[in-house]
Amino acid sequence: MIPLSWYLFLSAALFSIGLFGVLVRRNAVAILLSVELMLNAVNINLVSFWRYGNTASMDGQVFAIIVFAVAAAEVAVGLSLIYSIYRRRNSVIADELDLMKW
Amino acid sequence: MDASQVIFILSAALIIASALMVVSTRNLIHAALWLIATLFGVAILYAVLEAGFLAVVQVVVYIGAIAIMFIFAVMLTRKEMRDQGPQVNSTWPLSAILSLLTFGGLFVILSKWDGLWKLPQAIPDGSQDTLTRLGVALTSPEAFVLPFEVASVLLLAALIGSVYVAMNKK
Numbered sequence: 001m002i003p004l005s006w007y008l009f010l011s012a013a014l015f016s017i018g019l020f021g022v023l024v025r026r027n028a029v030a031i032l033l034s035v036e037l038m039l040n041a042v043n044i045n046l047v048s049f050w051r052y053g054n055t056a057s058m059d060g061q062v063f064a065i066i067v068f069a070v071a072a073a074e075v076a077v078g079l080s081l082i083y084s085i086y087r088r089r090n091s092v093i094a095d096e097l098d099l100m101k102w
Numbered sequence: 103m104d105a106s107q108v109i110f111i112l113s114a115a116l117i118i119a120s121a122l123m124v125v126s127t128r129n130l131i132h133a134a135l136w137l138i139a140t141l142f143g144v145a146i147l148y149a150v151l152e153a154g155f156l157a158v159v160q161v162v163v164y165i166g167a168i169a170i171m172f173i174f175a176v177m178l179t180r181k182e183m184r185d186q187g188p189q190v191n192s193t194w195p196l197s198a199i200l201s202l203l204t205f206g207g208l209f210v211i212l213s214k215w216d217g218l219w220k221l222p223q224a225i226p227d228g229s230q231d232t233l234t235r236l237g238v239a240l241t242s243p244e245a246f247v248l249p250f251e252v253a254s255v256l257l258l259a260a261l262i263g264s265v266y267v268a269m270n271k272k
Binding site for chain 2: 002007008013014015018019020021025026027030034043044047050051052055056057058061064065068070071072074075076077083095
């Protein structure tokens with residue numbers, strides 16, 4: 001029997017690693033990879049709260065499925081933005097993309 | 103220590119180790135492959151949590167579609183960033199402190215909560231299994247049919263939007 005805390009601490013650790021990646025990486029694709037880590041941490045939380053809470057209603061799993069859909073949409077839009085920027089400016093380094101900065 | 107705890111510890115070690123590799127590898131193709139390892143560990147956790155459908159969806163959607171799309175994106179944009187130059191920006195110690203503080207804050211908040219060491223109850227043997235109830239919940243008007251449809255509209259909009267953004271406009 002696994003207590004709920006194991007899942008929560010694991011997902012807190014995974015979220016913090018993803019946060020570190022988002023803050024630290026220079027390559028825009030790597031930033032999106034770290035965002036995926038954070039979304040997975042959230043999903044672990046949702047599914048474990050479903051399992052340890054009221055399993056009669058399916059709220060937690062439905063939330064997790066919505067997160068899947070949002071993650072797919074986010075990756076599609078994000079990667080096409082990065083690809084479009086790469087074609088115009090020949091760079092995917094996040095701190096070189098300063099077009100909207102003055 | 104029973105079998106589920108051993109499986110949990112092994113997959114948690116896999117998740118944490120490969121997540122650390124995702125944020126620290128120089129080669130982005132390797133980072134994408136480590137992301138696949140992380141996602142696979144999360145799929146194992148879903149199976150341990152008796153959410154079998156989500157485990158399958160995790161493998162099919164995340165590993166099969168999202169991770170492969172990352173690998174394509176890396177291959178399309180990898181000209182200059184390959185192995186030279188720093189992969190992390192200059193403020194990385196600050197970011198490390200910030201993410202450690204986030205973890206510490208979550209740890210403190212969680213350890214103050216009463217239900218933390220709750221053990222799972224057995225899923226009651228009702229008339230329907232969880233997959234049937236999930237399908238009913240997603241399509242019944244009393245439950246989640248509206249968010250489900252909104253999610254499909256969101257996916258369609260993201261698809262059209264990403265095609266438009268990435269299109270080669272002459």
